Amino acid sequence: MERPLQRSDPGLIEPRDKPGEDDRGRKGFVPFFLTFPGSLWLIIFFLIPMATMMSLSLQEGTIETGYRLTGHWQTYVEALGKYDTQLIRSLIYGLVVTVATLAISYPMAYWIALYGGRRKNLFLLLILLPFFTPFIIRTLSWKFILADNGIVLGNLKEWGLLTEGYQVLATQSAVLAGLIYNFLPFMALPLYVALERLDPSMLDAAKDLYSNKRQTFLRVTLPLSLPGVFAGSLLTFIPSVGDFLNSELLGSVNTTMIGQVIQREFLVNSDYPEGAALSFLLMFGVLALVFLYTRAIGNTEELTGG
Amino acid sequence: MSDVRLEGVTKTFKETVAVDDISLLVEEGEFFSLLGPSGCGKTTTLRMIGGFEAPTSGRITLGDRDVTTLPAYKRNVNTVFQSYALFPHLDVTENVAYGLKRKKVAKKDIDSRVQDMLTLVDLEGYGRRRIDQLSGGQQQRVALARALVNRPGVLLLDEPLGALDLKLRKQMQLELKRIQSEVGITFIYVTHDQEEAMTMSDRIAVMSDGRFEQIGAPHDVYEGPQTEFVASFLGASNLLEGEIEGVEGDRAKVRLAVGTTISLPAERLPRREGAVRIGVRPEKLHIRTPDSSDREEPNAVDATVDISTYTGVSTAYECITGDGRKIVVYVQNLGRPEAAMAPGTRVRLSWLPEHTFAVEKGKRPDVEQGGQGA
Numbered sequence: 126m127e128r129p130l131q132r133s134d135p136g137l138i139e140p141r142d143k144p145g146e147d148d149r150g151r152k153g154f155v156p157f158f159l160t161f162p163g164s165l166w167l168i169i170f171f172l173i174p175m176a177t178m179m180s181l182s183l184q185e186g187t188i189e190t191g192y193r194l195t196g197h198w199q200t201y202v203e204a205l206g207k208y209d210t211q212l213i214r215s216l217i218y219g220l221v222v223t224v225a226t227l228a229i230s231y232p233m234a235y236w237i238a239l240y241g242g243r244r245k246n247l248f249l250l251l252i253l254l255p256f257f258t259p260f261i262i263r264t265l266s267w268k269f270i271l272a273d274n275g276i277v278l279g280n281l282k283e284w285g286l287l288t289e290g291y292q293v294l295a296t297q298s299a300v301l302a303g304l305i306y307n308f309l310p311f312m313a314l315p316l317y318v319a320l321e322r323l324d325p326s327m328l329d330a331a332k333d334l335y336s337n338k339r340q341t342f343l344r345v346t347l348p349l350s351l352p353g354v355f356a357g358s359l360l361t362f363i364p365s366v367g368d369f370l371n372s373e374l375l376g377s378v379n380t381t382m383i384g385q386v387i388q389r390e391f392l393v394n395s396d397y398p399e400g401a402a403l404s405f406l407l408m409f410g411v412l413a414l415v416f417l418y419t420r421a422i423g424n425t426e427e428l429t430g431g
Numbered sequence: 432m433s434d435v436r437l438e439g440v441t442k443t444f445k446e447t448v449a450v451d452d453i454s455l456l457v458e459e460g461e462f463f464s465l466l467g468p469s470g471c472g473k474t475t476t477l478r479m480i481g482g483f484e485a486p487t488s489g490r491i492t493l494g495d496r497d498v499t500t501l502p503a504y505k506r507n508v509n510t511v512f513q514s515y516a517l518f519p520h521l522d523v524t525e526n527v528a529y530g531l532k533r534k535k536v537a538k539k540d541i542d543s544r545v546q547d548m549l550t551l552v553d554l555e556g557y558g559r560r561r562i563d564q565l566s567g568g569q570q571q572r573v574a575l576a577r578a579l580v581n582r583p584g585v586l587l588l589d590e591p592l593g594a595l596d597l598k599l600r601k602q603m604q605l606e607l608k609r610i611q612s613e614v615g616i617t618f619i620y621v622t623h624d625q626e627e628a629m630t631m632s633d634r635i636a637v638m639s640d641g642r643f644e645q646i647g648a649p650h651d652v653y654e655g656p657q658t659e660f661v662a663s664f665l666g667a668s669n670l671l672e673g674e675i676e677g678v679e680g681d682r683a684k685v686r687l688a689v690g691t692t693i694s695l696p697a698e699r700l701p702r703r704e705g706a707v708r709i710g711v712r713p714e715k716l717h718i719r720t721p722d723s724s725d726r727e728e729p730n731a732v733d734a735t736v737d738i739s740t741y742t743g744v745s746t747a748y749e750c751i752t753g754d755g756r757k758i759v760v761y762v763q764n765l766g767r768p769e770a771a772m773a774p775g776t777r778v779r780l781s782w783l784p785e786h787t788f789a790v791e792k793g794k795r796p797d798v799e800q801g802g803q804g805a
Contacts, residue, residue: 329483330516332503334530334577344529348520 182401192397200402208386208403215383216410219366222304223312223358229305230313230357235346238320245321252313260307264374267303268294271375295377303371308364312357319353320346355422359415366411383407433494433507433584433617434459435480440489442475442641449475451641452489457585457619457634462611464620464628467638468664473621474513474589476638480619481587482506493584504533509578510587514594515570517562523549523573524558530581548580551610568599575610585617592627604630625665629653637661653712654786655699659793662710669716669758670790671732673709675700685709685789689752693730695787707789715786716760718748718778731781734758736772746771750778 182200186192205212237248255263269275271293274282281287293299323346331341369384376382383403390400435457442450450472457463465473478484480491482503491499498506509530517526524545531541549555552572562570571591578586591607592600608631611618622628628635629649636646637660645652645661656662662670672688683697687709701707711730719725721733734750737757748760758780762770772778 324514324516326512326514326516327518329481329503329510330512330518331529332483333481333508333510334581335504335533337502337504340533345518349518351520 178401178404181397182405184398186398188395188397197398200398201406204399204402205406208383211381211383211386212403212406212410214381215366215407216414218301218304218382219362219411220414221301222308222365223362225301225305226309226312226361227316227354227358230309230316231354234313234316234320234353238317238323239325249314249317252310256310261370264303264307264370267299267306268374271299294375295380297376297380300372300376300380300382303375304365304368307368307371308361311360311364315356315360316350316353319350319356323349351422355419358418362418363411363415367407435585435617435619436490436492437476437480438490438492440476440479440486440491442472442479442484443487448641450479450486453641453643455636455643455646457617459617460615462608462618462620462631462633464622464632464635465638466622466625466628466635466665467644468623471638472641473623473638475641477510477587477589477619477621480585481508481510483510507584508587509581509583509585510589511571511574511578511591513589513591515574515591517570517573517577519562521562522558523554523560523562523565526562526573527577527580529577534581544580545576548576551579551613552576553606567595568603571595571603575607579610579614579616583616585619588618588620590622591620592622600627607631629665635665637664639664655788656710656790657701659708659790662788662790667713667759668710669713670708670710671752671756671758673707673789675702675704675707678703682784683789687732689732689754689756691730691732693787694784695730695789696785699788701789701791706792708792710788710790711782711786713747713759713761714745714763715782716758717781718750718760718762718772719781720772721777721779727779728781728783730784730787731779732758733777733779736774736776736778738774739772748772748778750780 180194181192183194183196183198184192185195185197185200233252237245241248270277272278273292273294278287278291278293282289282291327345327349328341331345336344366382367384369382369388372380372382372385384407387400387403387407390396390403394400435455437453437455439452439454440450441448441452453472453476465476467473475484479486480493482498482501482505485500489499490497493507518529521529527545527548528541531544536544545558546555549558552575554569554572554576557565557569557573562573565573571594574591588607592603595603604627607618620628620631632649634646634648635652637644637652639660644664645657647655652661653665656665656668659670662668673685673693674688676684676686676692678684678697678700681697682694683700684692684694685707686692693709695709717725717728719727732752734752736748737751738749740747740749743764745761745763748762750758750760752758760780
């Protein structure tokens, strides 16, 4: 061979291009194939309902006369004006629930992950055990437990430890307690996963580098478990803000949450546009807080690093 | 102030005795290795010096300070961990500065000390990298810098090169040795790799089952192993059964089970009479055919070549003695093809009395944990 073969040489297969194209073709198809069920799911059960709801929120009319899409965005303003108290209350409840479940489950998850030994799975099962019964039954049973003359309060009143008028049910505390109880595992499990992955030699290294227990926790354990805190917070905050059952069963008119309002709009008042608008307002509120939270966690990671 | 003293230190975990009544003095500025197979208690010993485990009994002093019950964060000791244990949420500079910040060193001192240390370990310009952006060798250097920057009295290293490939390991061995002589800090180095321990250490303690088998300079431990374990774990040894015949001045005579009598320096004998095992290193043996004119050393046994293995730099002959014992001989490749011996050749193996050692019959390391490293 006097000169190297050129690409333009007749009969020369171009080994670079052909298989490359094939590869790219296959690479393009495989991910599509694998994500197809998921994508289909998202389209049918997320995108289409979202679009329907969005459209609904911009319609006018009554259930008898039917709805027409008029682009009436004022529904949002009216709904916000009517139910701002419930919306803000729900967001605050969500924050309280998130902070409280974090405070309760962090020590619990920490202990199981670091000292659970061979019984780790048993302890995890114990956390999950109450959740083998349905949500509504669990919450209902709290109603019986906390009833004004139920097994706890009734007895305490009989023994003279509480005044006759003392009440837990139908108060803010009851609703918050119910929410915290119901959403605890959503915080505890991600925290456990994050702490379980923590390499124990990291803790030795911190100790070796002059950190006492408090500093080791603040400088190493906590920053390394932040992904778990973050995941747990989202899993707790988002559903608890939208929850309606706890307030419905354990609360009063003073604890009404936005979830209850939306539920009533759809199922009692049949005011679909307002219900849909409220749903979107709730979603925007949650998104805004989650966005702020994401930013804050990012910064904390840098702060604890320094 | 930074010598390390262990007195009668024992550590038991539930039923298991990990470290069994050991005493040790590591002198200031020394490069000291704890060498042994996995599970021999070397890491536990290191962790007790570091303050991560408390001894069940005994005393540990650093300089003139009793640190037996002092927590790790109050000890003037730093550790390079086997897995490096670098903080993944911090960058290189923050990792190295971590200890100094906890010690409340002034900000500008921290900066200059961290920079100096990154220069020492050859990582200038890597300060802002995240840990997962570094190679294994670089991570190893960061771990070293993070420990050394605190100017500890003693640096503990727990198999720090175990995760590196062979070439990088050789390079880091020399590097560690250079850094140690530059900073002059006492190094206590845990390894199961006998070659690594020999290359780097001023002294080696060979450990087995929670006890020290022998402590000494690499040369002394290699040339004069005192136990069968050391003889087999540190390099290869041929061991032959023998009976002490008597001692004359500084020479002792031992009658081997194969029938010949050999002599060795009397101080090498673990006892004055009775049965011993006589040892000689494979590279110390001369091999010759009975009719050869080659010189013959005073100690000799007859054998038959069984297997010969050519490895380039040398040839290993496995020979069988009259009583069925195997003796391995390494013959350096001096470019004399006629010197090659075919299997089946009758040979005479001979060696100098000074190259002979004697040990008590004892425990041998498991084959898989043998002295060749991991």
